[in-house]
Amino acid sequence: MGKLILLVLVLILGVVSMAIGEVSTRVCLADSNTPFPPTDPNFPHIYPDIMVGMKLTIIVDSNIAEPWSGSLAIEEEYWDYGVLSARDYNESMFDYEGSHFDAAGNEAVVWDWEEPGIDGFDLYTGSTGIETGDWFIIDYNATGIGDCNVGFYDHNVSMYDPIYYLMFSHVRTRDFNNDTKVDFRDYAILASYWQETDCNDPNWCEGTDLDVDGSVDVNDLMLFCKYWLARTDGD
The missing domain is CATH 2.60.40 (Immunoglobulin-like)
Structure with missing residues (x-):
């Protein structure tokens, strides 16, 4: 009986060790x-x-x-x-x-x-x-x-x-000027296309038409703000 208990303990400890x-x-x-x-x-x-x-x-x-x-x-x-x-x-x-x-x-x-x-x-x-x-x-x-x-x-x-x-x-990136961070410089680019209604593939108004629906509007601004001050280089 003692050997059986010992064997069970060894098996249990082995399983625990594998899990850990x-x-x-x-x-x-x-x-x-x-x-x-x-x-x-x-x-x-x-x-x-x-x-x-x-x-x-x-x-x-x-x-x-x-x-x-x-x-x-x-x-x-x-x-x-x-x-x-x-x-x-x-x-x-x-x-x-x-x-x-x-x-x-x-x-x-x-x-x-x-x-x-x-x-x-x-x-x-x-x-x-x-x-x-x-x-x-x-x-x-x-x-x-x-x-x-x-x-x-x-x-x-x-x-x-x-x-x-x-x-x-x-x-889609919000870093429109490719300087590794999303900041006022990128916001200025978005603002320069504000209410533009002729965005199309492949440029999509320098990428500012983030939802690619052909216009730069409040929906794109909301998508832009989601990544405010984000960096692509991780610094």
Whole structure:
């Protein structure tokens, strides 16, 4: 009876340990420090709308100190909307050295993952010197209006099927003068087209017709104000 109880306890503790140990992602602004939280905590991988041109960072972290490999990648149907990039490529090692942190271990590497229909990066910890904490960082740039899903893969689960998607939705920029911030300069551009009724594709009155209905009016002003003082560079 005592052995049976001990066995049950071992199994329970093993399950708890598996539940606690986790490699996961979090999204920050381009500064890599300011959190960019999901829209609803009940849906932790769906994020608020961002403007085209906005840059984010995806950080892979872990509360376990064990060897691991995985990937971040975008499937072909989303290539027109978002782009992933890694940092500080070492051509001789084929490794993006700036995209793995010390906690990922002594032999950690980040390699390109490019094949038909998929584009992203493979992430490998080292086999020694692994610590809990932030392991990898990949940059994300919203390049087109529409939805973009970034797949997060855990190779312990599957090499080719993501365990979840980071889901982003991109809207028209309010940074009309492309200086990385939405401010009075952009408001002045919108005001210069106020009550214009002949906006059309592809310019849409320098982008100020935000709802693309052909005119610049109070609806566009409301959409503009939603991103007042927002920055695309994350500073």
